[in-house]
């Protein structure tokens with residue numbers, strides 16, 4: 118049992134009031150790192166927009182919601198420390214990365230420095246553009262970077278691009294992207310930050326050339342919407358907003374952008390700093406409950422400031438067994454929703470699959486204890 122006291126209980130109440138209870142959904146959702154639960158207001162706004170499109174047509178409907186969507190741009194700019202005209206909407210974090218790489222036109226063979234926690238599909242994208250990922254070292258066993266050595270490495274072997282994954286998909290260890298981004302920019306190396314797991318969860322005011330992410334995870338917006346926030350002067354030789362027009366998809370799922378704007382309208386009044394504080398304490402609480410239960414080992418240090426907990430199975434379990442536990446949890450009543458994260462999500466450092474637990478603001482000790490009890494007894 119953990120003695121962690123969760124701060125800001127009013128956030129849990131607001132979050133819970135905005136959506137159906139686990140009793141009503143039949144699911145105990147511990148999976149925000151995959152996709153958070155949209156609120157009633159987000160879903161209603163999406164439905165309303167689709168109805169509006171059916172009445173007046175997609176273009177007129179778009180004009181009518183553009184002010185609301187611009188509110189979303191302003192909120193993203195505030196959360197990422199940039200300007201609203203630098204915010205580009207895309208379909209996903211990956212679509213944002215792709216659009217930026219396309220506009221950057223780095224010569225084939227260029228080196229891109231990445232962290233060992235780099236998301237596997239991002240490596241695939243970099244390679245598809247003919248780029249060569251190289252890893253910034255050295256890391257400690259728990260995944261912390263030695264910043265002095267990293268600076269030396271950047272001086273000795275300057276890459277054409279620094280691509281920093283703020284928080285990986287397979288491990289809840291927060292990377293020192295603020296310091297690394299500063300190092301990159303001081304050396305004139307362009308810096309991109311993947312904040313897919315960070316947005317709505319970690320402080321995203323990072324001085325990078327662009328920071329990009331997705332609506333659907335910790336912010337609890339809809340699927341199919343992502344964004345990038347570009348600094349002035351980044352792309353497009355003097356185009357306004359750092360060339361955001363080159364990244365934003367012009368034909369788009371506008372209802373989804375409305376949904377994202379509404380998720381931001383809900384997030385901002387909660388107080389992003391308070392949300393982060395509570396989520397970080399939730400990570401600590403979850404690790405305290407789950408560590409060692411049934412022989413499962415928590416990967417993160419207990420106090421790691423993220424709400425993501427990953428669990429390595431007891432010895433003798435294979436990746437298929439971890440995936441089978443996830444399936445077993447889904448089949449329970451109520452279903453317990455978690456992720457099996459295979460090593461392909463973080464191929465530069467992961468060697469085996471983990472069970473990923475990522476609760477949101479309203480998680481209860483009972484829910485975590487229930488999961489812990491299953492870890493105690495479940496065997497493949």
Ligand SMILES: Cc1ncc(COP(=O)(O)O)c(C=O)c1O
Nearest residue numbers: 209210211236284285286313331
């Ligand atoms: C760390 C990380 N980066 C990037 C992505 C890709 O996001 P999207 O699916 O929106 O392209 C994910 C998705 O899970 C992720 O966890």
